[in-house]
Amino acid sequence: MPARLSEDERREALAHLAGWALVEGREAIQRRFVFKDFNEAFGFMARVALAAERMNHHPEWSNVYKTVDITLATHDAGGLTELDVKLAHKIDQLAGRP
Amino acid sequence: MPARLSEDERREALAHLAGWALVEGREAIQRRFVFKDFNEAFGFMARVALAAERMNHHPEWSNVYKTVDITLATHDAGGLTELDVKLAHKIDQLAGRP
Numbered sequence: 001m002p003a004r005l006s007e008d009e010r011r012e013a014l015a016h017l018a019g020w021a022l023v024e025g026r027e028a029i030q031r032r033f034v035f036k037d038f039n040e041a042f043g044f045m046a047r048v049a050l051a052a053e054r055m056n057h058h059p060e061w062s063n064v065y066k067t068v069d070i071t072l073a074t075h076d077a078g079g080l081t082e083l084d085v086k087l088a089h090k091i092d093q094l095a096g097r098p
Numbered sequence: 099m100p101a102r103l104s105e106d107e108r109r110e111a112l113a114h115l116a117g118w119a120l121v122e123g124r125e126a127i128q129r130r131f132v133f134k135d136f137n138e139a140f141g142f143m144a145r146v147a148l149a150a151e152r153m154n155h156h157p158e159w160s161n162v163y164k165t166v167d168i169t170l171a172t173h174d175a176g177g178l179t180e181l182d183v184k185l186a187h188k189i190d191q192l193a194g195r196p
Binding site: 038039042045046049052053058060061062063064065 | 136137140143144147150151156158159160161162163
């Protein structure tokens with residue numbers, strides 16, 4: 001289990017994750033992805049699910065038609081860790097939106 | 099586009115959808131499904147996604163690890179229609195929880 005990031009490490013990580021923002025009132029990061037339609041949105045989710053399963057680190061997410069909202073945090077660490085940063089970069093890559 | 103269900107039709111439909119409940123403050127129905135792990139939860143979501151795409155009627159849903167929360171409504175009709183009832187039955191069948 002990786003350690004929680006320090007405030008400096010969080011700031012540094014977010015500086016390299018353009019589309020992501022800290023969640024209000026919670027140590028987690030979130031990003032919204034909007035696609036052309038449900039087919040594209042769920043295709044993206046399937047690719048993220050496979051990546052998450054491989055990392056054994058899973059997103060909290062919701063989907064309404066073409067929109068996917070993703071929140072990342074490491075429950076066992078009580079906040080953000082390197083795992084979240086790594087998964088966020090992978091998700092951006094899978095969405096084609098680095 | 100099917101018509102909105104009347105109150106009697108809604109009641110009748112819900113009587114045959116044991117796990118589903120009306121959403122507070124909104125004409126929609128919801129159900130929570132809890133699986134063994136993320137693999138089972140997302141496998142279920144993939145099957146629901148294919149069924150939804152075939153019906154051209156899509157759920158609003160969220161997933162956190164082994165839990166999937168699903169809300170159904172027909173946006174274009176401004177409430178519940180026969181499409182939601184049909185998709186709810188299909189989802190129960192795919193979850194193996196009629």
